[in-house]
Amino acid sequence: MDLFLDLYGFLSVVLHAGELMARSVLVGAIAFLGLLAVPLSRRLSPSEGAMLIGAARRAILWGGWLTLGAVALSAGLGAVALIGTLELPVSRALGASFVLSALGVMACAALALMLARRAVPPALPLLALALLLLVAAVSGSHAMSRVEDRLPMLAATFVHQAGAALWLGGLPALLLALRLKWSVAAAQAVGARYSVLAVAGVGGIVAGVVGYYLGYVQSPEAIYGTAYGAMSATKSVLFSALLLLGLANWLLLHRFAQAGGFLPRLRRFVECELIIGICIFGIAASLTAVPPAADLPDDRVTWAEIAERAVPHAPRLASPSHSDLGIPALQAQLDAEWRARTQSERPQAFIPGEGFLPPRNAFDIAWSEYNHHMSGFVVLAVGLVALLDATRRVPWARHWPLLFMGLAAFLFMRSDPEAWPLGDIGFLESLRDPEVLQHKLLSLLVVVFAISEWSVRLREEKTSSLRGKRGPAAYVFPIAMALGGFLLLAHTHAIANVREALLVELSHLPLGAAAVIAACARWLELRGDGTREARVARWVWPCCLVFISGLLILYREA
Secondary structure, eight states: OHHHHHHHHHHHHHHHHHHHHHHHHHHHHHHHIIIIIHHHHTTSOHHHHHHHHHHHHHHHHHHHHHHHHHHHHHHHHHHHHHHHHHOOOHHHHHTSHHHHHHHHHHHHHHHHHHHHTSSSOOHHHHHHHHHHHHHHHHTTSGGGGOSSSHHHHHHHHHHHHHHHIIIIITHHHHHHHHTSOOOHHHHHHHHHHHHHHHHHHHHHHHHHHHHHIIIIIOSHHHHHHSHHHHHHHHHHHHHHHHHHHHHHHHHHHHTSGGGSOHHHHHHHHHHHHHHHHHHHHHHHHHHTTSOOGGGOOSSOOOHHHHHHHHSOOOOOOSOOOGGGSHHHHHHHHHHHHHHHHTOSSOOOSOOTTSSSOOOOOHHHHHHHHHHHHHHHHHHHHHHHHHHHHHTTOOGGGGGTTHHHHHHHHHHHHHSOTTBTTTSSBOHHHHTTSHHHHHHHHHHHHHHHHHHHHHHHHHHHHHOSOOTTOOOGGGGHHHHHHHHHHHHHHTOOOOOSOHHHHHHHHHHHHHHHHHHHHHHHHHHHHHHHSSSHHHHHHHHHHHHHHHHHHHHHHTOOOO
């Protein structure tokens, strides 16, 4: 139980992100069926209409099962955490508001699964269930806990989540439909009708954002002065990238469809929308783990503090001694006192998961800055060599993924100096700390995509034509980059000073956003295979790496 409670803070964000995605896919698929597939099937040929309804039906089934699993797991673990922390009886824990909300969502999902088993699911009952599901989900949101302005915030949350489901939640159903064998006219009709749903979804998202600003943010200073505002701003940046992709899809459907060959390009852009959408749901989930900006009128970071922290300084090229760090220094002091008193149990300076923040001193700050700066130089080298490889004129540059192996080893050794192999805390014991766990996961991701991408480069060297010859390993790099961006966007730091924690977070949010953009660019390059957008994307993702390296090299904590 202790280990579970230590990791629950991080797990709850990941599970809530999965719950948001699954729920949105279910509602979006139902909207796709009731508002697009069924009405449009009457205008298509019988075979095309049946294919369209079948694609929507499959999306509903997937969304329903995913919703049941994600919501049950999230609510179940939340109830376990409630029982473990407050020592409540099971009956009282099951009566918690978030559990009741989850039960309502699961009941709606189960009924939707039953209706979707029919060859032609009934549209109106499913749409009614989707609305009930959203109502049940909103009843367990931030808005329900508000003492003032509860109804307006509930309405804003409902509209925002409904808009996200219409647009982002409907993307899997659209992608399933676009993969079918259509005539050009039928494919264009499906895409054009979905554009209407997407525009309505964008309207709902924007309306919800306005409501959130008025209820949860309330001032421009809160946007950069609080964690809630900064994360919301990052979410808006990624939302803007989604709007650009949506605009590209609209142009393909309404301006360039007659030129032919628009369908593969449309599918690629929809896939990129899904990647960014998943990361946006990750930010949305992490927002539920921080208090709204309106509830934190004090301890806000000022613009002057941000500007002062952003002033470039020379990077650290030398690392402090490990013995000078806060935990080793305190441990040495405790060991000396222990030997003097000959106590039976040796005291520990820091125990992962105990609930107390680890001690930090100036050397800890210097250690962290050195880690970021050295990592930045490695990423800069990777980005520059990858740009050389993009020219297709420097054969040795294709081995750039090997540079990431050095970065992975560096991060594994130095990201958490209090833990093994540098510190006294064992490897498994250190994983009780969510921050340590996230660092190790990032190191593992670096190793995985470095090896897979290097194997892809070696395979490309042996093939004269790449079309149709890429295996699953080629997609490990963009998936790992997207997952790394997700972890960075959901990453939190255990620093006692809230203002200092936000200043650190302000540097990590653009890192995560840039990683997501790089992942989409690499995905477009792989899926495009020689197309114009693939040639452009081939240069975009190395530039994103160079941008990331600049943020790391200029990183400061003081």
